Amino acid sequence: MKDAGLFIDGVRIALAGREIVSLTRHVAPGAVLTVMGPSGAGKSTLLAFIGGFLDPVFSASGRFFIDGQDISALPAEERHMGILFQDPLLFPHMSVGGNLLFALPAAIRGRTARKRQVEEALQGVDLEGMEARDPATLSGGQKARVALARVLAAHPRALLLDEPFSKLDAALRQQMRELVFAKARERGLPVLLVTHDEADAAAAGGDIVTIGGTE
Incomplete structure (x- = not known):
C-alpha cells in the first residue's frame, strides 16, 4: 500500500449480485498491468471504477492507491487518471x-x-x-x-487504457503501442491496460490478469 505506483486493493465489482471482477494487484511506476477477457467480462467497468465514473447499476468495493495515497473516495477530477479510449474523442x-x-x-x-x-x-x-x-x-x-x-x-498520475489501439490498422497499432508504453516508462506512470488482443498484452510486457474466463 505504501509502494510507489498504483495499488488495487481487494476491488470487487458485481452486477445484479453476480461478481464480475475481483482483483488485487500492484502496478509499479512505468509498468503495465494488462487485464484481458472477452467483451462484457467487466474490463472497462474496472477502469470506470478506478477512474471514478462507474455506472451506479454496478456495486463495487475495495480501494486503490496512487503512491500510497488512497484515492478511492475522491471525485474523478481529483484522481488525476489519464484515460485513453478506443476513439480519440477530440473536441x-x-x-x-x-x-x-x-x-x-x-x-x-x-x-x-x-x-x-x-x-x-x-x-x-x-x-x-x-x-x-x-x-x-x-x-x-x-x-x-x-x-x-x-x-x-x-x-496524470497513472494511465488507464481502454483498448486504445483496437481501431488502428496493424502498422499504426504497433507504433502507438510503442509510443504509449515508452511515454509511460519515461514519466514513471503505472498503466492499467484492458484488451482482448494478445498482441497488446505482449507489447505491454508485465503482468497479465484474465477475467470472465468462465462465461
Whole structure:
C-alpha cells in the first residue's frame, strides 16, 4: 500500500449480485498491468471504477492507491487518471492546440507558459507545429497521437487504457503501442491496460490478469 505506483486493493465489482471482477494487484511506476477477457467480462467497468465514473447499476468495493495515497473516495477530477479510449474523442469545435490547452492543469498560469506546454506536448508525439490544425483534417494515427498528448498534458498520475489501439490498422497499432508504453516508462506512470488482443498484452510486457474466463 505504501509502494510507489498504483495499488488495487481487494476491488470487487458485481452486477445484479453476480461478481464480475475481483482483483488485487500492484502496478509499479512505468509498468503495465494488462487485464484481458472477452467483451462484457467487466474490463472497462474496472477502469470506470478506478477512474471514478462507474455506472451506479454496478456495486463495487475495495480501494486503490496512487503512491500510497488512497484515492478511492475522491471525485474523478481529483484522481488525476489519464484515460485513453478506443476513439480519440477530440473536441471537434477546438483546434489541436485548443484540445491540449483544455487539458492543461490550472496551476500552469500565463499564456506563454501554457503555449509552451502545448508545443512541448506536440513535440513529444512528433506533431510539432500542428496547433492550428482542425482535428477533422487529421489521419487516424495523428488523432491517436493528439489524444495521447492531451492525456499527458494533464499531468496524470497513472494511465488507464481502454483498448486504445483496437481501431488502428496493424502498422499504426504497433507504433502507438510503442509510443504509449515508452511515454509511460519515461514519466514513471503505472498503466492499467484492458484488451482482448494478445498482441497488446505482449507489447505491454508485465503482468497479465484474465477475467470472465468462465462465461
